[in-house]
Amino acid sequence: MSATASAPVTAISMTVNGKEHSAEVEPRTLLVHFLRDALGLTGTHIGCDTSSCGACVVHLDGDPVKSCTVLAVQADGASITTIEGLAGEDGSLHPVQEGFWEKHGLQCGYCTPGMIMTGAALLERNPHPTEEQIRHELEGNLCRCTGYQNIVRAIQFAAEQSS
Amino acid sequence: MVAAPEAPERMVGKALKRREDPRLITGGAQFLDDVKLPGMTHAAFVRSPHAHARIASIDASAASSMPGVLGVFAGDDFMDLNPLPAAWQAGGVTNHPVTPRVLAVGEVHQVGDPVAVVVAEDAYQARDAAQAVIVTWDPLPAVVDAKKATEAGAPQLHEEAPNNIVLEWSCGKEADRVDAALAAADVRISHHLINQRLIPTPMEPRGSIARFDPATGDYTLWATSQAPHVHRLLLAAFVFGIPEQKIRVIAPDMGGGFGAKIFVYYDMAATMALSKKLGGRPVKFWEDRSENYMTTTHGRDHITDLEIGAGKDGSITALKVKTWANLGAYFSTIAAGIPTTLYGRMVAGCYKIPNIRVDVVAAYTNTAMVDAYRGAGRPEAAYVIERVCDLVAQATGVDPAEVRRRNFIQPEDFPYDTGVGMLPYDSGNYELTLDKALEQVGYTGLRQEQKRRRGAGERKLLGIGLSSYVEVCGVAPSKWIGLPGEGWGAGLWESANVKVHLTGKVVVTTGSLPHGQGHETSFAQLVSDRLGIPYDDIEIEHSDTQAAPFGFGSYGSRSLSVGGTAIYKSVDKVVTKAMKLAAHMLEAAEDDITFENGVFSVKGSSESSKTIQEVALAAHVGYDLPEGMEPFLDETTYYDPPNCTFPFGTHVCVVEVDTETGGIDMLRYLAVDDVGNVVNPLIVDGQIHGGIAQGLAQAMFEGAVYDDDGQLLTGTLSDYAIPKASQLPWYELDRTVTPTSVNPMGVKGAGEAGTIASTPAVANAVNDAVGHLISGEIAMPFTPERVWRAINAH
Numbered sequence: 001m002s003a004t005a006s007a008p009v010t011a012i013s014m015t016v017n018g019k020e021h022s023a024e025v026e027p028r029t030l031l032v033h034f035l036r037d038a039l040g041l042t043g044t045h046i047g048c049d050t051s052s053c054g055a056c057v058v059h060l061d062g063d064p065v066k067s068c069t070v071l072a073v074q075a076d077g078a079s080i081t082t083i084e085g086l087a088g089e090d091g092s093l094h095p096v097q098e099g100f101w102e103k104h105g106l107q108c109g110y111c112t113p114g115m116i117m118t119g120a121a122l123l124e125r126n127p128h129p130t131e132e133q134i135r136h137e138l139e140g141n142l143c144r145c146t147g148y149q150n151i152v153r154a155i156q157f158a159a160e161q162s163s
Numbered sequence: 164m165v166a167a168p169e170a171p172e173r174m175v176g177k178a179l180k181r182r183e184d185p186r187l188i189t190g191g192a193q194f195l196d197d198v199k200l201p202g203m204t205h206a207a208f209v210r211s212p213h214a215h216a217r218i219a220s221i222d223a224s225a226a227s228s229m230p231g232v233l234g235v236f237a238g239d240d241f242m243d244l245n246p247l248p249a250a251w252q253a254g255g256v257t258n259h260p261v262t263p264r265v266l267a268v269g270e271v272h273q274v275g276d277p278v279a280v281v282v283a284e285d286a287y288q289a290r291d292a293a294q295a296v297i298v299t300w301d302p303l304p305a306v307v308d309a310k311k312a313t314e315a316g317a318p319q320l321h322e323e324a325p326n327n328i329v330l331e332w333s334c335g336k337e338a339d340r341v342d343a344a345l346a347a348a349d350v351r352i353s354h355h356l357i358n359q360r361l362i363p364t365p366m367e368p369r370g371s372i373a374r375f376d377p378a379t380g381d382y383t384l385w386a387t388s389q390a391p392h393v394h395r396l397l398l399a400a401f402v403f404g405i406p407e408q409k410i411r412v413i414a415p416d417m418g419g420g421f422g423a424k425i426f427v428y429y430d431m432a433a434t435m436a437l438s439k440k441l442g443g444r445p446v447k448f449w450e451d452r453s454e455n456y457m458t459t460t461h462g463r464d465h466i467t468d469l470e471i472g473a474g475k476d477g478s479i480t481a482l483k484v485k486t487w488a489n490l491g492a493y494f495s496t497i498a499a500g501i502p503t504t505l506y507g508r509m510v511a512g513c514y515k516i517p518n519i520r521v522d523v524v525a526a527y528t529n530t531a532m533v534d535a536y537r538g539a540g541r542p543e544a545a546y547v548i549e550r551v552c553d554l555v556a557q558a559t560g561v562d563p564a565e566v567r568r569r570n571f572i573q574p575e576d577f578p579y580d581t582g583v584g585m586l587p588y589d590s591g592n593y594e595l596t597l598d599k600a601l602e603q604v605g606y607t608g609l610r611q612e613q614k615r616r617r618g619a620g621e622r623k624l625l626g627i628g629l630s631s632y633v634e635v636c637g638v639a640p641s642k643w644i645g646l647p648g649e650g651w652g653a654g655l656w657e658s659a660n661v662k663v664h665l666t667g668k669v670v671v672t673t674g675s676l677p678h679g680q681g682h683e684t685s686f687a688q689l690v691s692d693r694l695g696i697p698y699d700d701i702e703i704e705h706s707d708t709q710a711a712p713f714g715f716g717s718y719g720s721r722s723l724s725v726g727g728t729a730i731y732k733s734v735d736k737v738v739t740k741a742m743k744l745a746a747h748m749l750e751a752a753e754d755d756i757t758f759e760n761g762v763f764s765v766k767g768s769s770e771s772s773k774t775i776q777e778v779a780l781a782a783h784v785g786y787d788l789p790e791g792m793e794p795f796l797d798e799t800t801y802y803d804p805p806n807c808t809f810p811f812g813t814h815v816c817v818v819e820v821d822t823e824t825g826g827i828d829m830l831r832y833l834a835v836d837d838v839g840n841v842v843n844p845l846i847v848d849g850q851i852h853g854g855i856a857q858g859l860a861q862a863m864f865e866g867a868v869y870d871d872d873g874q875l876l877t878g879t880l881s882d883y884a885i886p887k888a889s890q891l892p893w894y895e896l897d898r899t900v901t902p903t904s905v906n907p908m909g910v911k912g913a914g915e916a917g918t919i920a921s922t923p924a925v926a927n928a929v930n931d932a933v934g935h936l937i938s939g940e941i942a943m944p945f946t947p948e949r950v951w952r953a954i955n956a957h
C-alpha cells in the first residue's frame with residue numbers, strides 16, 4: 001500500500017527471496033500487501049480475512065507464516081521466501097513444486113503457492129511424513145478444487161525425491 | 164516430399180501433466196487481484212448491516228474529504244444504468260424477476276446490499292472512507308425461509324412479486340393421475356427433505372477492474388468471469404444500453420468458480436461507470452471473503468415434501484415432489500433455470516417412474532441471491548431421488564441396490580424420455596456401474612458386518628450408502644433451451660477458431676475458458692491427434708472477448724462436449740481444405756489422398772506425400788493454390804449440439820457412526836463414473852475428486868446459516884466449514900466408458916459428477932447406519948450433535 005501524506009509511516013527493511021528491500025510503510029500495512037503491492041510479488045494470494053485459508057503462506061526466517069496475519073513492520077529485519085523464490089536460481093523447481101505438477105496437485109492454482117510453501121516447510125522439519133501427518137499439517141491451508149488427495153500425493157512425491 | 168514420420172504418440176487418453184501448471188506453481192499466474200494498471204484507483208462499498216430496511220439518509224460529507232478519496236457515490240448516481248438482467252426466466256410460466264441495481268435505492272433486502280461506493284487512490288483509504296459514510300436506516304421485518312416467505316403475513320420484499328413468489332412451475336404427469344397412482348400403491352411414504360444452503364467458496368473471491376477510454380468511449384473490463392462474452396453482451400445490451408463492441412471483457416487466470424462467477428454482478432457495472440465518472444482512471448474492486456459470503460451467490464436451499472408410492476418388490480410406481488426454492492433477495496442472472504429445468508426435469512434420475520410430478524415454488528427472502536452452484540439443480544435432484552430409493556428400500560425391506568436395479572432405465576431403452584420434459588437421455592448402462600461399485604466395495608460382506616454389529620448391539624454401526632446418479636451436461640441445444648418452454652431465451656452453442664500458421668504452429672481460439680479444469684492441456688491433446696501436429700506446437704487462447712468469436716462460457720460441464728466439439732469441427736475443416744491443397748501439390752486427385760499422422764499421401768505411393776506443416780506453408784504463402792482457394796488454413800465453427808449428454812455412475816460411501824457421540828468416520832468412498840470417452844484421465848480424476856469433496860462436504864460439514872433477522876451467521880471462512888485435508892477420505896475411483904453419439908468425440912462431461920453423486924451417497928450411508936434408530940430424516944450437515952440428537956430424540 002502506498003503511504004499518504006497524512007498517514008504516519010515507518011521505515012522497514014527485509015530480505016525477500018535473497019534481495020534486500022527498504023521501504024516506508026504505514027504501520028498497519030499487512031505483510032501480504034507489502035509483498036504483493038509494494039514488491040509486486042503477486043504469487044502470494046489472499047483468500048480470506050480471518051486467517052483461515054493459507055493462500056498467503058510465506059516463509060519468515062524459515063518458518064511458514066500466514067502473511068495476511070503479520071504486519072510488514074513485524075517482518076522488519078527478517079528474511080522472507082515467497083513462492084517466487086522457492087525454485088533454484090537456475091529455475092529448477094523445488095521438489096514440492098515438482099510434486100504438485102507431477103501429481104496434479106492443483107486445479108485452479110489459487111491455493112497452490114500457500115500449499116507449496118506449507119509443504120516445503122513440512123518436509124524441512126519432517127522429511128518423510130505419513131499421509132496422516134501431511135493431512136494434519138495442512139490444517140491451515142484450504143483447497144476448494146482438488147479434494148486434497150493429489151495434494152497429499154504431491155507432498156509424498158516430494159518426500160520420495162529426498163530419500 | 165518427405166518420408167512419412169513415425170506415427171506420433173496418441174495424446175487423447177493420456178494422463179499428461181498440465182501445461183498450465185508451471186505458471187501456477189511458481190507464482191507466475193495472473194489472477195484478477197494481480198492486475199495492476201497505471202493510475203488504478205480502488206473502490207469500496209458501503210453495505211447494509213440489516214437484512215431489510217429503508218435507507219433514510221446517506222451522509223458522505225466526512226468520507227468525501229478523507230485522504231485519497233476521489234469520490235463517494237450513492238444509488239441515485241447510477242440511475243442512468245438499468246438494473247442487472249434476468250437472463251433465464253422459467254419457461255412457460257409467469258416470472259416476477261426483480262434484479263439488483265448497481266447500488267440499492269430506497270430499500271435494502273439483504274445484509275451486505277451495497278448502498279454507496281467510495282473510490283480512492285488506494286484500497287486502505289477506500290475502506291477507511293467507506294466506514295466514514297453514515298447511513299441512517301429504518302429497519303423492516305425480514306424473512307429467510309422460502310416456505311415461510313410465501314405464507315400469509317410474511318414480510319414483503321418487492322411490490323412486483325406478491326407473496327414473495329418469483330414463479331410457480333411444474334413438470335411431469337397430471338396431479339390427479341399421480342394422486343391416483345399414490346393411492347393405489349402397495350406402499351406409501353410421505354417424507355420431508357431439506358437441501359441446505361451452501362456457499363460456493365472458490366478460493367479466489369470475485370472482483371472487477373474497469374477502464375473507460377474517454378477518447379473512444381470504449382470500456383475494458385477485467386473480471387472473474389466464467390462467461391466473458393455473456394457478460395459483455397448483458398452489460399452492453401441490458402445495463403448500459405450501448406453496442407456490444409464498446410465493451411471488451413477479459414477474464415484473467417481464475418481461482419475457481421463453481422458457478423458463482425457465471426453471473427452479472429453489481430461491481431462489474433459499478434467499476435465501469437466509476438471509471439467513466441473519473442475520466443478514464445481504472446477502478447478496481449476486489450471483494451474480501453466476508454463480502455464474498457454476503458453478496459456473491461449461494462447455492463441449493465430447497466425445502467421438499469415427498470409422496471412416494473412403491474410396489475412390494477421395490478418398484479417406484481409414483482412420485483410427487485413439492486419444492487420451495489429460496490432464490491434470495493433478488494433474481495440472480497440465471498436463477499430461475501436452476502430449480503426448474505435443471506432440477507425438476509432431472510428428478511427422475513436413472514429410473515423409470517410411470518407417475519411422476521414435480522411442483523416448484525421459488526421465493527424471495529432476505530438472504531443472498533441463490534443461483535447455479537456446482538451441479539446446479541442436479542445435486543438437488545439426485546439428493547431427492549437417491550433418498551427416495553433408500554426410503555423405498557427401508558419401507559419394503561428390499562435391498563437398496565436391488566431397488567435401484569429394479570427401477571433402472573435399461574441399456575436398450577436409450578434414447579429414453581423420463582416424462583418430465585427433459586431431452587431424451589443419450590446413452591447409459593447404469594447397472595454396469597452399480598455392479599462394479601458393489602463388487603469393488605465388497606457389498607455382501609459389508610451388509611453381513613452391518614447385520615452382525617446391529618445384532619451384537621455394538622456402539623459403532625456401519626452404514627452403506629449408494630448413489631446411482633445421472634446428470635445432464637453439455638447443456639446446449641439452442642432449439643430446446645432457447646425456446647419459451649425452457650425460457651433461456653438465447654442459444655447455447657459454442658465457437659472455435661483454428662489457425663495453422665506458416666510455421667506449422669497452431670493457434671486455437673475458444674469461447675470456452677478454464678478456471679481450474681485444464682482446458683489448455685485437454686484441448687491441445689485433442690488437436691494434436693487430429694492434426695498430427697506435435698502437442699507443443701499447439702497453443703490454446705481463451706478468455707478475451709476480443710480474441711474469441713463468441714462463447715457462452717464454462718459451466719454445466721459443457722466445455723469439452725460443446726466447446727471441444729467446436730474445435731474438433733474446425734480442425735476437420737482445416738483438414739478438408741489442406742487435403743484439397745495437398746492434392747494440388749501432389750498433382751493427384753483429392754480422392755486419392757489419405758491423411759494420417761499429419762501426413763497427406765497419395766494412395767499406393769509411399770513416395771508422394773506432404774506434411775501438414777508443408778501444406779500450411781503453401782497455404783500461407785499462397786502463390787500456388789488450386790483455382791478459387793483462399794490462402795491460409797484458418798477455420799471457424801459455431802457448434803450447436805443435437806442433444807445434451809447424460810453422464811452417470813454409482814458412488815458408494817461406507818461410514819461408521821458412533822451411536823454414543825454421533826461422530827461419523829468415513830471408512831470408504833468409492834466412485835465408478837461413466838463420463839463417456841476420456842481425453843485426459845489425470846484431469847478427469849481430479850475433477851471427480853474435487854466434486855466428491857464438495858458434495859461430501861454438504862452432507863458432512865457445510866451449511867450457510869441465517870438467523871431469523873437475516874444475519875448471516877456463517878459469514879467468514881472460520882464459520883463456514885469448507886473441509887480440510889484431515890477431514891476427507893481417500894477416494895477410490897474407477898470408470899466405465901459408454902460413449903455418447905451426441906458429439907463426435909463421444910465425451911460427456913466430468914466437472915460436476917462428483918458433487919452430484921456424493922451428497923446422497925453420504926446421506927444414504929448415515930441414514931443406513933442409524934435409520935432404524937430414528938424417525939424422519941437427519942438434516943444435513945451431519946454434525947455429531949445432529950446425529951446424536953436424532954438418535955436420542957425419544
Ligand code: FES
Nearest residue numbers: 047051053054068
Ligand atoms: S489470506 Fe487466508 S489465511 Fe491469509
Ligand code: FES
Nearest residue numbers: 107111143144145
Ligand atoms: S487448486 Fe483451486 S483452491 Fe486449490
